[in-house]
Amino acid sequence: MNLGAFLQTLEVNLGCKAGERVVVASDTAPFLEPTESFPDRLALAEKIAAVGAAAGIHTRCISYPPTNGHGREPPMPVFDAVFPDGFTDFAVRSGLWEPLQKKTIDDAGLQHLRSYLEGKPPAVDVALILSYYSSSHTRFRQLLTGAGTRLATMPTVEPFMFTGVMTADWTAVAKRCDAAARELTQAVAAEIHSAGGRQLTLSLEGRPGLVSSGDLSKPGAAGNLPGGESYIAPLEGSASGELSIGFPDDPAAWAFRFDAGNLVEIIGNPPFRRGLEETLERLPDARQACELGIGTNEKASRPDNILEAEKILGTVHLALGDNAAFGGTVKVPFHCDYVVYEPTLKLMQADGSETVAIRDGRFMLA
Numbered sequence: 001m002n003l004g005a006f007l008q009t010l011e012v013n014l015g016c017k018a019g020e021r022v023v024v025a026s027d028t029a030p031f032l033e034p035t036e037s038f039p040d041r042l043a044l045a046e047k048i049a050a051v052g053a054a055a056g057i058h059t060r061c062i063s064y065p066p067t068n069g070h071g072r073e074p075p076m077p078v079f080d081a082v083f084p085d086g087f088t089d090f091a092v093r094s095g096l097w098e099p100l101q102k103k104t105i106d107d108a109g110l111q112h113l114r115s116y117l118e119g120k121p122p123a124v125d126v127a128l129i130l131s132y133y134s135s136s137h138t139r140f141r142q143l144l145t146g147a148g149t150r151l152a153t154m155p156t157v158e159p160f161m162f163t164g165v166m167t168a169d170w171t172a173v174a175k176r177c178d179a180a181a182r183e184l185t186q187a188v189a190a191e192i193h194s195a196g197g198r199q200l201t202l203s204l205e206g207r208p209g210l211v212s213s214g215d216l217s218k219p220g221a222a223g224n225l226p227g228g229e230s231y232i233a234p235l236e237g238s239a240s241g242e243l244s245i246g247f248p249d250d251p252a253a254w255a256f257r258f259d260a261g262n263l264v265e266i267i268g269n270p271p272f273r274r275g276l277e278e279t280l281e282r283l284p285d286a287r288q289a290c291e292l293g294i295g296t297n298e299k300a301s302r303p304d305n306i307l308e309a310e311k312i313l314g315t316v317h318l319a320l321g322d323n324a325a326f327g328g329t330v331k332v333p334f335h336c337d338y339v340v341y342e343p344t345l346k347l348m349q350a351d352g353s354e355t356v357a358i359r360d361g362r363f364m365l366a
Contacts (some may be wrong), residue, residue: 004304026048071322101321103333145221154224156306189204201240224311226299239288290321290328
């Protein structure tokens with residue numbers, strides 16, 4: 001592999017400069033496609049850290065056990081590696097560590113934790129999380145970036161991404177992201193048309209469209225790498241109708257049916273259905289349609305990896321679960337995205353006009 005791709009990630013996407021402090025954290029979950037050079041994520045993390053160190057960036061590599069669920073908070077060693085000394089002790093003494101980990105912490109509790117960080121310089125300039133389970137939609141992210149650290153999360157990352165989707169034209173990706181986020185912000189509702197004539201409606205009123213363009217160079221920036229999506233937290237309780245998931249001609253594709261914001265039926269794909277239903281029985285709040293996203297990365301192409309699939313230009317994705325970290329009200333230790341291919345996405349404005357953001361899988365905004 002061309003090691004220059006790793007340096008580009010550090011210097012271009014994360015804006016790292018010589019002398020900055022960077023923690024590269026990796027869980028110990030195996031790769032889906034291990035290679036001789038990169039048998040696991042720790043090997044990948046160590047190589048990225050070594051490339052950064054050779055460029056004069058002060059890098060440190062740590063590993064941690066998998067969290068066993070998307071949207072769950074990282075364990076204490078990860079907090080200790082990237083927050084100022086004494087932060088986790090403060091959280092424990094305050095009785096807030098357990099609520100923080102369980103995602104039951106309220107706004108007053110979060111503000112109390114922020115009070116410890118106020119006036120202290122960030123412990124690290126950049127944190128890069130290479131993992132199988134996502135830590136993107138967590139209080140960890142909110143607290144860390146609020147303290148000024150730049151954070152990149154790469155859930156389900158695989159080595160092939162650094163020579164594929166991570167070589168995107170980031171200026172073009174950012175332009176598409178900005179256009180999509182602007183339309184999402186101005187819209188009061190969305191209408192998604194998908195395979196089989198299925199249609200899902202969502203209220204977006206009062207919620208801001210957000211950008212994950214791959215540019216994480218400013219203090220406090222956070223997002224997925226690879227970048228390439230704009231997204232929004234739909235109004236809770238508003239999702240209504242059905243949505244086809246997967247490729248239209250794939251016999252393994254399935255569908256969701258929503259009522260009053262909640263997933264009430266999973267149609268098709270019995271093996272997938274059983275696993276998700278077990279999770280939803282355990283975490284009923286995760287039934288909420290919590291995110292609508294638009295893919296904007298022209299180099300994204302692989303449907304077998306959700307981190308890349310949700311960035312494919314001309315797709316939309318819908319998530320279930322937690323959205324409290326980006327403008328919603330659902331707090332649950334679960335967040336999972338599902339990609340819709342070849343959709344048509346209409347965004348309705350308050351004056352009755354509408355914008356077709358995607359037509360049959362073709363991005364229409366830029």
